[in-house]
Amino acid sequence: MLNILFSAKPTAWEEYRDHLTGAFEAASLNANLSRDHDPATVDYIIFVPNGPVTDFAPYTKTKAVMSLWAGVETVVSNQTLTQPLLRMVDPGLTNGMVEWVVGHTMRHHLGMDDHIHCQDGVWRDTVYPPFAAQRPVTILGIGALGAACGQALVQLGFPVTGWSRSPKTVEGITCLSGKDELKEALTDASMVILLLPNTPQTRNILNAETLDLLADGAFVINPGRGPLINDDALLSALASGKVRHATLDVFHVEPLPAEHPYWAHPNVTVTPHIASTTRPDSAAKVIVQQILRGEAGEPFLHAVDRQAGY
Ligand code: NAP
Numbered sequence: 001m002l003n004i005l006f007s008a009k010p011t012a013w014e015e016y017r018d019h020l021t022g023a024f025e026a027a028s029l030n031a032n033l034s035r036d037h038d039p040a041t042v043d044y045i046i047f048v049p050n051g052p053v054t055d056f057a058p059y060t061k062t063k064a065v066m067s068l069w070a071g072v073e074t075v076v077s078n079q080t081l082t083q084p085l086l087r088m089v090d091p092g093l094t095n096g097m098v099e100w101v102v103g104h105t106m107r108h109h110l111g112m113d114d115h116i117h118c119q120d121g122v123w124r125d126t127v128y129p130p131f132a133a134q135r136p137v138t139i140l141g142i143g144a145l146g147a148a149c150g151q152a153l154v155q156l157g158f159p160v161t162g163w164s165r166s167p168k169t170v171e172g173i174t175c176l177s178g179k180d181e182l183k184e185a186l187t188d189a190s191m192v193i194l195l196l197p198n199t200p201q202t203r204n205i206l207n208a209e210t211l212d213l214l215a216d217g218a219f220v221i222n223p224g225r226g227p228l229i230n231d232d233a234l235l236s237a238l239a240s241g242k243v244r245h246a247t248l249d250v251f252h253v254e255p256l257p258a259e260h261p262y263w264a265h266p267n268v269t270v271t272p273h274i275a276s277t278t279r280p281d282s283a284a285k286v287i288v289q290q291i292l293r294g295e296a297g298e299p300f301l302h303a304v305d306r307q308a309g310y
Helices: 010-026 091-110 112-116 144-155 179-186 231-240 280-296
Strands: 002-007 031-034 044-047 064-067 137-140 160-164 174-177 191-194 218-222 243-248 268-270
Touching: 002 010, 002 280, 010 031, 010 280, 044 280, 064 280, 091 112, 091 144, 091 191, 091 218, 091 243, 091 280, 137 144, 137 179, 144 160, 160 179, 174 179, 231 243
Parallel strands: 002 031, 002 044, 044 064, 137 160, 137 191, 160 174, 191 218, 218 243, 243 268
Antiparallel strands: none
């Protein structure tokens, strides 16, 4: 019998419990899922950073800590965590992100706001948007989420450039990597989508200098993490027209304080960190897959590189 500790808020327990027990049964996994195991007996921890476990030292037998979140910046530097840390790559989470990114990209690409906010009785039939093929999109971060979003945008005809830390090949996407190729990735981009993790290397990656590389009137879409953007630089770029509109889902401080200039800015759309979330039904199957790998002595999937921070 495997002891599996669920360390998250009580609301998450309600959402996940039945999906997890169902997935364990379907895989014939003999698992005792609980929110309250003796630490020394725990085989696996299902983990969310805002849950009860903050000290991993007593979990001496634990084979893996499985995050329910894709972003692990709040746990990756926890000194008590010596067990393998696995980040969540969930098909449901990915689907949700693809839909959110495609939706907001198409809103800006088609200029939908002009019609939604201008129902004034004037028949303006003269303005057509360019085709997607004329609107270069750059995605910073082409991991699980960025690559899927990029491929969906390629299907719609956008020329997509992706940028990552290590060299990659993603079908349909022009792939660039490393600091030296960031300038090329951003130069003349009409739409920038941020899907990087929050690490010391990625913070403020969109700053005065890098924003200046974009095409005039570019759009910025950030479902990644707030600290990827220097807010003052983005507000300046919005004021000058360099950036026409920013759709922001994530912020330096969340919830975004009511007095923050983003809330009232006519060219900023604030969404409250809802771009996508892990879906309990599909995530439960991912967790089972990881446990089966662990029990078979196979390497875990999506293990966090502590050094890299994600
Ligand atoms: P992932 O698979 O780890 O992909 C991260 C990507 O960023 C990879 O392509 C990686 O490069 C690249 N990267 C990391 N550090 C870099 C650096 N210093 N320079 C250049 N590229 C760098 O992560 P994911 O699952 O796609 O998730 C991405 C992020 O989305 C998460 O970390 C989280 O912050 C955010 N997120 C937000 C929401 C929301 O609702 N708003 C939901 C889920 C996730 P390599 O390919 O070379 O490793």
